[in-house]
Amino acid sequence: MATTTEEKKVSYDTIHRNGPWPVEVLYRTRLASRNASADTRSDALRRYNDAGEEIQRLLQACLDDPKKPRFRAYGSSWSLSKVVHSDRMHFNAPMNVKIPLETDDLHSNTRYQHENLFFFQCGNTVKEISRQLKKTGKSLKMSGASNGQTIAGAVSTGVHGSALKAGSIQDCVVGIQLIIGPKPEDRVYLEKASDPALSDGFAQQLHCRVIRNDGLFQAALVSMGGFGFIAGLVIEAEDQFLLKRYTKHIKPKDALKLAQTLDFKNSAFTIDGEKHPDGSGKTPYHYKLYINPYNQKEDYLTEIIYRHPYRTNYPKPQPLVEKFIYTDMPGWIAKLVTVDFKRIPKLMKLMQGTLFPKVDQVTEGTLGEIFWDTTIKGNSAGFAWAFGVDQSNATKAIQLFIELANQKGPVPGAIGVRFIPATQATLGFTKFPMTCIVEMDGLQWQPMRVPWGKRKSGLGWRKRQMPSMKAFEKEIVKGLQKAGIPFTWHWGKNCAWEHPGLVKHMFGERMEEWMRYRSALLRPETAHLFSNDFMDITGLSAYTPPDSEMPFS
Amino acid sequence: MKTNAIFSVKLRPVVLALLLAVTLSSCYSVRIVSRDGEPEKKAVSSDAGFYRDKVAHRQDTTITLNPIQSDFSLVDPVCPYGFYSVEYRVSLGQALLNMITFGKVKKVKIIYVCNKDC
Structure with missing residues (x-):
């Protein structure tokens, strides 16, 4: 038993x-x-x-x-x-x-x-x-x-x-x-x-x-x-199939054009060995961008993966040795960041080798081997934001996020950009025909408290207070709304979830549809049983009387 | 100068003790991880780094061998589906103890994670 x-x-x-x-x-x-x-x-x-x-x-x-x-x-x-x-x-x-x-x-x-x-x-x-x-x-x-x-x-x-x-x-x-x-x-x-x-x-x-x-x-x-x-x-x-993974530098202009069109056939960016006989680029299985938001002069990094038929004789892609940074190091960085947040861009540059994959690597393996284990590094808290926009708004959203990170931040994280076709799930956040996911992973921070009262702006060494994580999340939500970019947010990631009407704004009628089906499947007491604070905050926990048109109720 | 000399004499044992404490306790570790294994996960994440989400078992013991014994095996009672990872840690002090006793006293410090029942 x-x-x-x-x-x-x-x-x-x-x-x-x-x-x-x-x-x-x-x-x-x-x-x-x-x-x-x-x-x-x-x-x-x-x-x-x-x-x-x-x-x-x-x-x-x-x-x-x-x-x-x-x-x-x-x-x-x-x-x-x-x-x-x-x-x-x-x-x-x-x-x-x-x-x-x-x-x-x-x-x-x-x-x-x-x-x-x-x-x-x-x-x-x-x-x-x-x-x-x-x-x-x-x-x-x-x-x-x-x-x-x-x-x-x-x-x-x-x-x-x-x-x-x-x-x-x-x-x-x-x-x-x-x-x-x-x-x-x-x-x-x-x-x-x-x-x-x-x-x-x-x-x-x-x-x-x-x-x-x-x-x-x-x-x-x-x-x-x-x-x-x-x-x-x-x-x-x-x-089973094999995936061949390349990591390359890519010009921001080419990267953003690809983000906007996903037209690999006519892109200036190609990978040797992954071209059609006429020399045009093949469409990859996977396309991801890594962007340091605080260095607009340098090239972006792309992880681009092509699908190939399975064969047995390929070298296993997992490393023989994995090296980890000192457990305390992310904690020290997080502390340093709160003391002098203006140094974040410099720190990001120093840490680039740890934050981003190594450039010009080629590996091959099955899906399970390429997207392998993740090990928690260090003892500090992490955050992750991920919002989805329609691919046609990809460039606008990426640039807006970079601007926010520079103007309201800097904040300690690097940007990733990924692409996913529409999901069939009613509240799947990849709801657009092709969703461009703009994300940032980084270290949580607490703005330093000033014990002696309100800091005057004339002190010189730190004129502006670092925004809190929550405040920055609200800035992203407001920024996207102000720019008129329809968006969604990954359910499992950090967000200003309490922002009024956020889920309704993101999903429109799908939100009510989801709640109707939930109410039809559950009884009032079990609807309560399977709710939580998150659902209360996002407005998803409300029980509506069963709809007689739903045959399974 | 006199004060400095007295100070340094007085401080000498402290400095020596500190140096010994640091060098003897400084250790290196080696961890081997199963590529295809699935670790047994914790219900609530705790600790830092590699063991944050994994159920880690710790063996911290001293093995004493008699003059005719050359080596030993530790028999694990808790991992019926094999090991996901094994980490062996040794400090300079432990290495010295082993050397001084001609390999007869071994301080063993191992952290290991079991494979999940798959």
Whole structure:
């Protein structure tokens, strides 16, 4: 039997140190032991269903509590925002059953091939999944820049890479198993009615009722945990392929033109060995820019990756030795930054080798090998911002962000730019036909407090106070709004989420649509159970009476 | 000058102790990491750097061998699915202790992370 340990009154923190935040109860569920004498599939089903019962027991305990605590699951703690924080939190990373699918499990009208479909429990990480798929010569279609997220966390917050054709990680999901309450009928399996994948018979083996509804499925993809406990996901994989990664300097003019058009065929920037016979450039699998916002004279750096057929004889791309900076160094830099923030550009120049990938590198490997492990460096807190704009606004948005960083900052971070085609998820932040994601990763800072009162501007050595992180986030939001650039923001990253009407501004009618589907799926008490402060602040937690037009309600 | 001389004499043992403390405790470490392994993760991130999100087990012990014993194995009781990483740390003091005792007393400091049950 699955077992859960409870820890009361603890602090939760992310791996990037964005907390700590108080948690009333922290649950950790361990799966039932394997039964060596049973066959793999029936044992996987047994352990999976047993874990589902355990989750339902925990949900019942929350509902029975007169304080009506709210419940949220999390895995790798990679989200920097408070999206996963709740009264009661459930650590589900050990829940990593992999259920082998058989031909009979497929829906009679499915377009999917049996060998490309895989069922993973919530706590499987992207790395585990890549390893599992590799055993059968398969691969995920895309991933984020690293591989440590659990699949449920990655899908429900809209993790993305910069794959120009493949989309975000939620776009390879074709079925979702949710636990939406403690009752037997609260175990549901969702699919698109227009694009079924698995049979009712398979769902029955998971003790689930089946709901096939396009709108509900799309709303539940990027749910941030608000649609219930994501117990398992059906993923469509594809045949393994190789990625060849180049890092090159690129003229800002060429980089911005490519950002605006993604027209690699007619670009002045080409890579030897990645051209058509007529000499024009091939369209890559992945295109990313790295920009130091405080040095406009230097070239940008691009990470450009081309897709090639799989072969076995390639050198493994992971390094044999990984070197790390001193654990305390990021902390010292963060302190230095708060004392004299005008030195940030100089520091960035000094640290360029650590912040950006090495130039003129060529590596080749599978998706899982190229987007490999990330190790936390140092002991200081990190931040990450990522907003999405339509590709036609890419240049405008990049320039606006650089101007803000120089005029309102400087702030300690480097800019990245990535591109992702439209997601099918209702609240996926990659909602534009081609979303250009402008992001900044860096060290958190606290503006230095002046103990002797308000600093006069005439003191000379520091005339202007460094803005707080929150103030700078508001400046970005206001700047984009003022410039009339429609935008979205990555759910798992830092943002001025409390900015009035932010989600409505970003998603318009999609916000109400998402809330309607959520209300139709859940009961008032379970809608409360699967809400949290983040959803309250963003206005997503409100329950509206079920819409009679929604057939599954 | 006299004051300085007295000062330096008085300070000498302190400086020596400080130097010894620094040099004997200064250590180097070697860490080997599994490329394809999946580390067992912590429910709540703590610590800094490499071990922030990983469940780290620490072995800090002294092994004494008798005159006819040449080496030893530490048998791990907590990683049924193998190791994700193993880090061995040794300080100058520990190396000296090993040398002085002709290799019979070994201070062992190991930090290791188990593979997740995949």
